[in-house]
Amino acid sequence: xxxxxxxxxxxxxxxxxxxxxxxxxxxxxxxxxxxxxxxxxxxxxxxxxxxxxxxxxxxxxxxxxxxxxxxxxxxxxxxxxxxxxxxxxxxxxxxxxxxxxxxxxxxxxxxxxxxxxxxxxxxxxxxxxxxxxxxxxxxxxxxxxxxxxxxxxxxxxxxxxxxxxxxxxxxxxxxxxxxxxxxxxxxxxxxxxxxxxxxxxxxxxxxxxxxxxxxxxxxxxxxxxxxxxxxxxxxxxxxxxxxxxxxxxxxxxxxxxxxxxxxxxxxxxxxxxxxxxxxxxxx
Amino acid sequence: xxxxxxxxxxxxxxxxxxxxxxxxxxxxxxxxxxxxxxxxxxxxxxxxxxxxxxxxxxxxxxxxxxxxxxxxxxxxxxxxxxxxxxxxxxxxxxxxxxxxxxxxxxxxxxxxxxxxxxxxxxxxxxxxxxxxxxxxxxxxxxxxxxxxxxxxxxxxxxxxxxxxxxxxxxxxxxxxxxxxxxxxxxxxxxxxxxxxxxxxxxxxxxxxxxxxxxxxxxxxxxxxxxxxxxxxxxxxxxxxxxxxxxxxxxxxxxxxxxxxxxxxxxxxxxxxxxxxxxxxxxxxxxxxxxxxxxxxxxxxxxxxxxxxxxxxxxxxxxxxxxxxxxxxxxxxxxxxxxxxxxxxxxxxxxxxxxxxxxxxxxxxxxxxxxxxxxxxxxxxxxxxxxxxxxxxxxxxxxxxxxxxxxxxxxxxxxxxxxxxxxxxxxxxxxxxxxxxxxxxxxxxxxxxxxxxxxxxxxx
Amino acid sequence: xxxxxxxxxxxxxxxxxxxxxxxxxxxxxxxxxxxxxxxxxxxxxxxxxxxxxxxxxxxxxxxxxxxxxxxxxxxxxxxxxxxxxxxxxxxxxxxxxxxxxxxxxxxxxxxxxxxxxxxxxxxxxxxxxxxxxxxxxxxxxxxxxxxxxxxxxxxxxxxxxxxxxxxxxxxxxx
Numbered sequence: 001x002x003x004x005x006x007x008x009x010x011x012x013x014x015x016x017x018x019x020x021x022x023x024x025x026x027x028x029x030x031x032x033x034x035x036x037x038x039x040x041x042x043x044x045x046x047x048x049x050x051x052x053x054x055x056x057x058x059x060x061x062x063x064x065x066x067x068x069x070x071x072x073x074x075x076x077x078x079x080x081x082x083x084x085x086x087x088x089x090x091x092x093x094x095x096x097x098x099x100x101x102x103x104x105x106x107x108x109x110x111x112x113x114x115x116x117x118x119x120x121x122x123x124x125x126x127x128x129x130x131x132x133x134x135x136x137x138x139x140x141x142x143x144x145x146x147x148x149x150x151x152x153x154x155x156x157x158x159x160x161x162x163x164x165x166x167x168x169x170x171x172x173x174x175x176x177x178x179x180x181x182x183x184x185x186x187x188x189x190x191x192x193x194x195x196x197x198x199x200x201x202x203x204x205x206x207x208x209x210x211x212x213x214x215x216x217x218x219x220x221x222x223x224x225x226x227x228x229x230x231x232x233x234x235x236x237x238x239x240x241x242x243x244x245x246x247x248x249x250x251x252x253x254x255x256x257x258x259x260x261x262x263x264x265x266x267x268x269x270x271x272x273x274x275x276x277x278x279x280x281x282x283x
Numbered sequence: 284x285x286x287x288x289x290x291x292x293x294x295x296x297x298x299x300x301x302x303x304x305x306x307x308x309x310x311x312x313x314x315x316x317x318x319x320x321x322x323x324x325x326x327x328x329x330x331x332x333x334x335x336x337x338x339x340x341x342x343x344x345x346x347x348x349x350x351x352x353x354x355x356x357x358x359x360x361x362x363x364x365x366x367x368x369x370x371x372x373x374x375x376x377x378x379x380x381x382x383x384x385x386x387x388x389x390x391x392x393x394x395x396x397x398x399x400x401x402x403x404x405x406x407x408x409x410x411x412x413x414x415x416x417x418x419x420x421x422x423x424x425x426x427x428x429x430x431x432x433x434x435x436x437x438x439x440x441x442x443x444x445x446x447x448x449x450x451x452x453x454x455x456x457x458x459x460x461x462x463x464x465x466x467x468x469x470x471x472x473x474x475x476x477x478x479x480x481x482x483x484x485x486x487x488x489x490x491x492x493x494x495x496x497x498x499x500x501x502x503x504x505x506x507x508x509x510x511x512x513x514x515x516x517x518x519x520x521x522x523x524x525x526x527x528x529x530x531x532x533x534x535x536x537x538x539x540x541x542x543x544x545x546x547x548x549x550x551x552x553x554x555x556x557x558x559x560x561x562x563x564x565x566x567x568x569x570x571x572x573x574x575x576x577x578x579x580x581x582x583x584x585x586x587x588x589x590x591x592x593x594x595x596x597x598x599x600x601x602x603x604x605x606x607x608x609x610x611x612x613x614x615x616x617x618x619x620x621x622x623x624x625x626x627x628x629x630x631x632x633x634x635x636x637x638x639x640x641x642x643x644x645x646x647x648x649x650x651x652x653x654x655x656x657x658x659x660x661x662x663x664x665x666x667x668x669x670x671x672x673x674x675x676x677x678x679x680x681x682x683x684x685x686x687x688x689x690x691x692x693x694x695x696x697x698x699x700x701x702x703x704x705x706x707x708x709x710x711x712x713x714x715x716x717x718x719x720x721x722x723x724x725x726x727x728x729x730x731x732x733x734x735x736x737x738x739x740x741x742x
Numbered sequence: 743x744x745x746x747x748x749x750x751x752x753x754x755x756x757x758x759x760x761x762x763x764x765x766x767x768x769x770x771x772x773x774x775x776x777x778x779x780x781x782x783x784x785x786x787x788x789x790x791x792x793x794x795x796x797x798x799x800x801x802x803x804x805x806x807x808x809x810x811x812x813x814x815x816x817x818x819x820x821x822x823x824x825x826x827x828x829x830x831x832x833x834x835x836x837x838x839x840x841x842x843x844x845x846x847x848x849x850x851x852x853x854x855x856x857x858x859x860x861x862x863x864x865x866x867x868x869x870x871x872x873x874x875x876x877x878x879x880x881x882x883x884x885x886x887x888x889x890x891x892x893x894x895x896x897x898x899x900x901x902x903x904x905x906x907x908x909x910x911x912x913x914x915x916x
Contacts (some may be wrong), residue, residue, distance in 0.1 A: 003822055004829065006547070006825075006839070009824075037331075037729075065342075065344050066346070067344055067698055068345070073673070097377070106835060109520070109521045109834060111833035112834040113520070114417055115416045115433035115434050116426055116428060117436070117829050120831040120833050121831055121833055121834075134409070135408065135409045137433055138343075138348035143520045143670065147346050147524075149722050151348060155337060177338070178337065178338065178407070178408030263670055266521055266670070268521075294884060298884050298885075307889070415754075418819060424828055426823060426827070426828040428824075429819075429844065435846045435850070439846075441850075442850045442853055446854065449861055450857075453861060453864070457784075457883075460883050464883045465882035479865070479870040479871035479872070480872040483783050483784060484781065484890075485791045486797070487868040488783070488791070489788075489791055489868075490799055490801055490863075490864050490868040491864065493802065494867075497805045501856050501857050505853045508850070545846075649780075663837075689907070715787040719785055
């Protein structure tokens with residue numbers, strides 16, 4: 001019986017502290033910065049994700065029904081004028097792009113609602129999804145404010161016709177129907193890099209792990225890395241934009257920098273920082 | 284004042300009347316059973332189809348991950364609530380008119396829960412792994428996640444199903460003994476087993492009364508907790524339109540509202556089918572209607588609270604959901620639900636309505652349809668609008684969801700039909716007790732000389 | 743050991759039974775002979791039960807123990823087995839052993855075990871299930887009240903006469 005462990009964990013994890021306090025002992029915490037000023041909306045990240053993570057292409061009809069499985073999606077928003085201004089159907093300067101993927105929240109609303117613990121938080125700050133344990137209650141997707149969890153409404157493993165199955169990534173599984181899935185920050189690449197580092201008796205170097213979306217981005221709008229390493233590119237960008245866990249734009253007041261996290265007011269503590277787009281008219 | 288029950292009914296007559304309800308069924312019964320089985324089979328076919336091809340066949344999508352299955356779940360759990368209210372709460376407050384009604388109401392509770400319990404399973408993406416939510420020891424040390432409101436649901440529904448069925452059976456033991464005494468052959472053996480050798484000795488009655496009181500004390504807070512927990516599935520989320528503090532009482536009130544309406548429906552049907560006119564009397568129906576009205580007003584008030592708090596809370600997402608309900612594609616259903624749900628109970632204020640069986644039958648069934656709509660309106664319009672405008676979308680049920688929904692109504696009817704034929708749908712000993720109390724207590728209070736017929740009735 | 747007889751009389755209503763019981767009690771006080779009395783009735787009659795002899799009921803103790811066990815079991819199941827053995831990863835920033843959800847499970851298990859123990863307590867208290875005694879009539883479950891008297895051989899005839907005198911409809915014996 002776990003009474004001894006119960007008491008131990010009671011004292012260890014009951015205290016309240018800084019967000020993600022429990023993980024400070026860990027040497028990695030994966031984070032990201034996406035610079036919207038650099039994003040040109042080319043969808044290369046989406047394509048790369050489909051190739052890397054064995055995402056099924058559901059077809060036109062099912063896409064229209066809302067069954068697409070894009071772990072990262074490029075949202076387009078059109079500025080159509082504030083209230084009182086003259087309304088326009090499309091903004092003159094084109095759309096605003098927002099690449100939306102799993103925010104790997106430190107306080108993820110999707111995690112505690114899973115009835116079978118199929119989703120949990122790893123010590124290195126990832127929001128993990130265990131396909132084998134998932135029974136498909138779909139509560140996590142309902143409770144995700146970013147709506148980045150996708151459900152296998154159908155089986156797609158037989159949609160890759162010969163020889164297309166040859167291009168499937170062997171490093172991760174092909175999911176069957178009835179299972180929830182979402183962006184993993186390319187956990188298979190993180191794993192490989194960690195193993196390599198362990199064999200060579202060192203830590204993972206900055207830039208050693210690149211997510212597929214980051215790799216494919218022609219303008220280098222996406223930066224990915226270890227937030228625990230103060231010299232990493234992503235940690236420096238967080239610092240420059242005064243972004244940190246436990247901070248909230250609304251609480252702190254408007255900061256004079258571009259960094260923000262989506263829906264910060266929900267206190268989900270996302271691990272992805274977005275950098276606002278700067279229009280020349282705003283400057 | 285009108286009497287709730289005639290004082291001079293012979294006790295033996297009660298036995299005869301109720302035993303008559305268990306007699307070999309008429310052809311109409313078999314026709315109804317056949318119809319129900321057919322509809323259930325259509326639902327089973329739909330479920331097999333969904334199992335083979337995936338949840339996409341239910342026309343669910345992103346972001347509408349939940350649909351009619353969860354709405355049905357809330358609806359059936361809701362229907363089950365009034366039985367416990369009527370039985371336990373009115374028992375604890377010593378309300379005499381509960382006695383002829385409570386057995387069928389409790390049966391409705393258990394049967395509705397057996398229907399409700401199907402839906403979380405039907406709704407799963409991987410139905411074949413449904414038992415993973417149960418906390419059973421296994422060699423891998425895997426356990427369910429007790430932080431999830433779904434697990435609270437599981438615990439609450441399991442407890443409620445267990446307790447309400449035990450409560451139903453417990454209260455039935457003396458009646459089963461009556462069945463045993465009047466049956467022959469295998470029926471005599473079966474009811475002999477079921478009645479546990481009950482003989483009505485003073486020791487048995489003494490323990491029985493105490494146990495019944497204790498069970499009622501357990502059941503009442505349990506019933507309230509069950510629908511609050513079902514409401515927690517929504518209230519504990521971060522979604523606008525669901526993250527509402529008043530949801531638990533709102534759900535409980537809605538549950539009792541639809542449950543009371545369902546009791547009225549069953550009351551009228553039982554009264555007509557089994558010729559229970561002597562027991563399920565009009566004054567009792569009148570009181571049931573008043574109770575329904577009172578509960579409906581609680582529900583109306585909690586509706587207003589919900590809108591008011593959204594309005595004054597001034598959260599743009601919450602407002603968006605409210606506007607979506609009022610002006611989006613679901614608006615016709617929402618307005619129907621709101622206008623009829625608020626308006627219909629007011630007709631119960633008219634005495635002529637409370638005394639008209641046909642009108643009441645239609646009214647109570649209509650109220651249940653309205654309350655079913657209400658459950659759907661909790662789910663789909665709220666999921667249609669969320670924090671992420673890119674994902675906004677709608678869900679319209681397809682044939683799979685609709686036939687499973689219809690099948691659940693048939694399944695409920697089927698189980699209830701089976702129940703009334705093998706178990707007493709009216710509590711014989713409680714009605715006798717009611718008569719006994721009435722005759723003795725009221726006579727003594729009024730100090731009127733016992734009429735001639737009176738002394739004969741006990742014999 | 744003296745030989746005993748069981749007499750089982752059926753009466754038309756509670757008033758007649760009460761008269762019979764009182765007279766039997768009086769007789770028993772004067773000269774003994776009545777070992778035990780039991781009433782078998784279609785509805786409970788608490789006052790007459792008192793007249794026969796008030797006996798304490800212990801069902802509530804079972805309920806209490808059951809409820810207590812349920813609460814403890816709920817906590818051990820959630821915090822002890824599950825959260826400290828399996829779900830040790832914090833989820834959504836919640837502590838490993840979160841109190842509010844555990845309270846809900848404890849609440850439900852309190853009621854579940856409380857209900858089960860109440861039913862078990864009732865079965866033990868009422869000595870059920872059991873075989874039906876021969877001294878029983880189907881009239882008891884209908885509208886007549888039965889009185890079971892255990893008498894010594896010496897008083898057998900006297901009690902039997904007494905029962906008949908009090909308008910007993912039928913007297914069975916064993």
